[in-house]
Amino acid sequence: MKLSFIKNEELEVSVSQKHGKHGDQHKAFNYVDMIKYLIKEKKLDEPELIGEFSDSERESISSMINHINQEVSDFYAEEDDEEDDVF
Numbered sequence: 001m002k003l004s005f006i007k008n009e010e011l012e013v014s015v016s017q018k019h020g021k022h023g024d025q026h027k028a029f030n031y032v033d034m035i036k037y038l039i040k041e042k043k044l045d046e047p048e049l050i051g052e053f054s055d056s057e058r059e060s061i062s063s064m065i066n067h068i069n070q071e072v073s074d075f076y077a078e079e080d081d082e083e084d085d086v087f
Contacts, residue, residue: 007051
């Protein structure tokens, strides 16, 4: 799933998710869709930033995506370790 962060002229930021056969369509961000995607794919793609974002905003968004991916990776690593302990 590729999230798109869009900053408009009023400096408001909205989030949408790309979907469609080629990831060429946007729809409003939905947490449930993100969780389903993370369960299936186990990571988010690098986000797309549209508009004028400062360096600190870019870093913050990238850090958030990296943190989510790390937490998901750790979760599945722990789950695998627990399964190994059973056998």
